[in-house]
Each structure stands twice: as structure tokens, then as C-alpha cells.
Amino acid sequence: MMAWSEVPPTAGLPLKSSDFYGNHERLQDAVARRIGTPALQYECSGTVCLLITLLALRARAPDRHRVVVPAYTCPLVALAIHQAGLQTVPCDVRAGHFDCDAERLAELVDERTLAVIPTHLGGRLADIDSAIGVARHHGAYVIEDAAQALGASQHGRSVGLAGDAGFFSLAAGKGLTTFEGGLLVAGDDQLREELAWTSARVVRHRPFLDLRRSIEFIGYWICYRPSLLGLAYGSPRRRALARGDLIAAVGDRFPDRIACHRAGTWRGNVAARASVRLGDFLSVSAAQARRRIERLRRIPSIHVIQDAPGSGSGVWPMIMIVMADQASRDIALRQLWPSTWGVTRLFIHALSDYPQCAQLCSAGPLPNARDLASRLLTISNSAWLADADFEHIAVVLEQAA
Ligand SMILES: *Cc1c(COP(=O)(O)O)cnc(C)c1O
Numbered sequence: 223m224m225a226w227s228e229v230p231p232t233a234g235l236p237l238k239s240s241d242f243y244g245n246h247e248r249l250q251d252a253v254a255r256r257i258g259t260p261a262l263q264y265e266c267s268g269t270v271c272l273l274i275t276l277l278a279l280r281a282r283a284p285d286r287h288r289v290v291v292p293a294y295t296c297p298l299v300a301l302a303i304h305q306a307g308l309q310t311v312p313c314d315v316r317a318g319h320f321d322c323d324a325e326r327l328a329e330l331v332d333e334r335t336l337a338v339i340p341t342h343l344g345g346r347l348a349d350i351d352s353a354i355g356v357a358r359h360h361g362a363y364v365i366e367d368a369a370q371a372l373g374a375s376q377h378g379r380s381v382g383l384a385g386d387a388g389f390f391s392l393a394a395g396k397g398l399t400t401f402e403g404g405l406l407v408a409g410d411d412q413l414r415e416e417l418a419w420t421s422a423r424v425v426r427h428r429p430f431l432d433l434r435r436s437i438e439f440i441g442y443w444i445c446y447r448p449s450l451l452g453l454a455y456g457s458p459r460r461r462a463l464a465r466g467d468l469i470a471a472v473g474d475r476f477p478d479r480i481a482c483h484r485a486g487t488w489r490g491n492v493a494a495r496a497s498v499r500l501g502d503f504l505s506v507s508a509a510q511a512r513r514r515i516e517r518l519r520r521i522p523s524i525h526v527i528q529d530a531p532g533s534g535s536g537v538w539p540m541i542m543i544v545m546a547d548q549a550s551r552d553i554a555l556r557q558l559w560p561s562t563w564g565v566t567r568l569f570i571h572a573l574s575d576y577p578q579c580a581q582l583c584s585a586g587p588l589p590n591a592r593d594l595a596s597r598l599l600t601i602s603n604s605a606w607l608a609d610a611d612f613e614h615i616a617v618v619l620e621q622a623a
Pocket residue numbers: 267268269270295296298299341343367369370390391392393402403404
């Protein structure tokens with residue numbers, strides 16, 4: 223069945239035709255100015271930003287081979303760590319949350335650890351201070367995964383600056399987009415230079431791949447509207463759900479080898495023009511999320527993941543909800559997931575439970591990450607999700623809970 227009005231799973235900043243011509247700054251300069259960071263490095267994906275960071279840090283500390291990550295995160299993180307010749311060490315999360323459990327983290331980080339990757343998942347702020355505390359104690363670096371958090375600030379400045387480095391994803395569906403792209407940030411001048419050298423050393427110009435991405439980007443621009451998203455996103459998702467392929471339904475099956483090429487300048491210029499609207503877009507979407515969370519708070523036994531009071535302000539591509547148990551989450555999803563309302567799941571599995579990642583991860587019990595995967599669902603915070611449809615979602619959640 224083709225739906226004629228489909229809500230995307232996250233709030234992306236819609237492009238306008240006027241983004242395709244006219245004056246512009248370079249994307250990395252426009253965004254750095256808006257979010258108040260030192261010069262940003264523009265790469266072909268968030269994953270490649272992470273890969274470059276790991277390679278640069280490995281050159282600094284060649285004896286350290288382990289990278290500690292929250293056990294509920296994007297499989298691409300494990301693929302990047304592997305491609306950098308390093309070992310992924312998943313750290314179990316704390317109960318009902320995506321942050322590393324502080325005690326487990328303290329056990330896992332040691333003199334063999336190259337880096338810890340606290341992750342600002344779904345726009346929510348990670349507990350960066352405990353990650354930094356543990357990492358510093360053992361001489362490890364901190365890389366903030368802010369793939370889903372461009373525009374978020376913590377302790378008065380952009381995320382990505384508290385650790386040694388951080389990265390933002392510009393993939394389709396993550397806010398500001400170049401279809402595939404990433405921005406890398408580092409507060410320290412010396413490290414910034416090393417990241418630029420590393421990029422110059424490992425990233426090749428691949429014009430045909432870039433051309434393909436440009437065509438995909440135009441396809442994205444054409445399809446990123448409620449009337450066409452059913453075709454581009456809704457129908458493939460419903461087909462994947464019908465055949466029980468949940469990993470495909472959330473788009474988490476990736477090639478084993480990460481594509482690494484020069485980031486497209488033309489796509490960057492288009493996104494730079496769109497970035498003029500980023501600040502307003504983020505404040506309107508934060509206001510919508512606040513209103514909707516008020517409604518969700520009237521439902522007992524569901525938990526909305528929010529930022530710790532006083533820690534800063536995250537961004538709201540989606541609202542993450544943890545239900546009381548898997549049974550009620552699955553009852554709700556039976557109705558909501560195939561619907562056109564932008565309800566879905568984030569990661570299907572704990573990191574080591576993805577067939578693609580099992581071999582890349584060190585062993586260890588991950589009960590809380592598995593539990594989170596079994597109870598989490600997300601509601602799109604796109605402005606295209608009408609109040610009436612949001613209310614339908616809330617009622618389904620109420621009945622399931
Ligand atoms: C999307 C994502 C990445 C990877 O970013 P890409 O730009 O898609 O390569 C890394 N970490 C998290 C948490 C993500 O959501």
C-alpha cells in the first residue's frame with residue numbers, strides 16, 4: 223500500500239530550491255560560525271570523521287588498541303574502529319539509558335585504551351564528565367559521537383568540544399544534510415592539524431562516487447516531502463517489516479568496508495545555504511518536543527529520555543521513549559511501526575548482537591543494552607507529524623502501557 227502522507231523518522235531540515243544557487247560560505251565555515259566552534263573539518267560521512275580521528279590518535283599512542291563505546295550505538299562505530307585496526311570494547315549502558323554505566327566504564331578503561339566514545343544519542347546529552355574523568359585517569363582520549371546532535375550545547379558550548387574531538391553526521395535524516403557527510407571538531411590546535419594531515423593522507427578523490435552521491439542528494443531533495451516519503455521511505459520500511467527484517471527496517475545494514483572519499487563541495491555549498499535556517503529550525507523543533515513530552519508525561523509507566531537538568535540543551539530529531547517492558551513496547555509497535563506517523567526503533571540490537579559487529583567486539587555481558595533495545599521506541603519530531611496524529615500515537619502508547 224502506498225501512503226500519500228508519510229512522516230520521516232527524524233526531523234530533517236528540509237531543503238529549498240533556493241539552496242541550490244546563490245552565494246554561500248564553505249559549509250564547514252558556516253556551521254562553525256553558527257555553533258561557535260573552531261574550524262570544522264568536512265568529510266564524506268560521520269563514520270569517516272571517526273575513522274580519521276582514530277587513525278590520528280593511534281599515531282600518537284601506537285600501543286593502545288582498544289576503544290570503549292556504549293553498547294547501544296550505531297554499528298558504523300564498530301566498523302570504523304575495526305577499519306582503523308582497533309578493537310571495539312562495548313561498555314554496558316546504565317539501566318534504561320544509552321549512557322555507559324559509570325562502574326562498568328571504570329572497569330573497562332585501562333592503559334590499553336586508546337579512546338572512549340561518549341555518545342549524544344538522539345540529540346540527548348551524554349554524561350561527558352564521567353567519561354572524561356575515567357579516560358583522563360588512564361591517559362585515554364575522548365571522542366564525542368555527536369552524529370545525532372549537531373546544534374546541541376553542553377556546559378555552555380557546542381557538544382564535541384569537551385572531549386579531545388567530536389563529530390557530527392550530515393547523513394540523510396540527521397538534521398542538516400549533504401545526503402552523506404560529516405563534520406569533525408577538535409578544540410586543540412595541534413590535534414586539528416593532525417586530523418587534517420590524516421585526512422590528506424587517507425582520503426582519496428573519487429569523482430564517480432561523489433557524482434553518485436550528488437544524484438542521491440537531488441533524489442533526497444525531491445523525495446523529502448510528505449507526499450513522496452511513502453515511496454522513498456515508508457514502503458521499503460513496511461516491506462522490510464512484513465518480511466521480518468528489522469535491521470533493514472531501520473536502515474542499519476552497512477557495507478563492511480567504509481567508503482572513504484573527498485567530501486562533495488557542491489553538496490556542501492547547498493547545505494551551507496540551508497544552514498542559515500538551522501538555528502530557527504532547531505528552536506521550533508525543541509518547542510514542539512517540549513509540548514509533546516508534556517503530553518507523554520501523562521502516560522504512567524513510560525519514560526521519555528531527557529537531558530539532565532542544568533547540563534545544557536540538546537536537539538530534538540526524535541523523542542526516545544522507554545516502555546515498561548518489551549511486551550508493551552511490541553504491542554504499541556505492532557500498530558505504530560507500519561503506520562505513516564514516523565514511529566520506529568533506534569538500534570535493533572546491542573552492538574555485539576548485530577551479526578555484522580559480533581566478530582569486531584570484545585566479549586562481555588550487556589544486559590542493560592539488550593534490555594534498552596527491547597523497550598525503546600522513537601517518535602519522529604518532524605514538523606510534518608500533525609498534532610492530531612501525535613495524539614493518536616499517545617493514545618496507542620497509553621493503551622499498550
Ligand atoms: C549515524 C551515526 C553515525 C555515523 O554517521 P554517518 O554520517 O552515517 O557515517 C555514528 N554514530 C551514531 C550514533 C550515528 O547515529
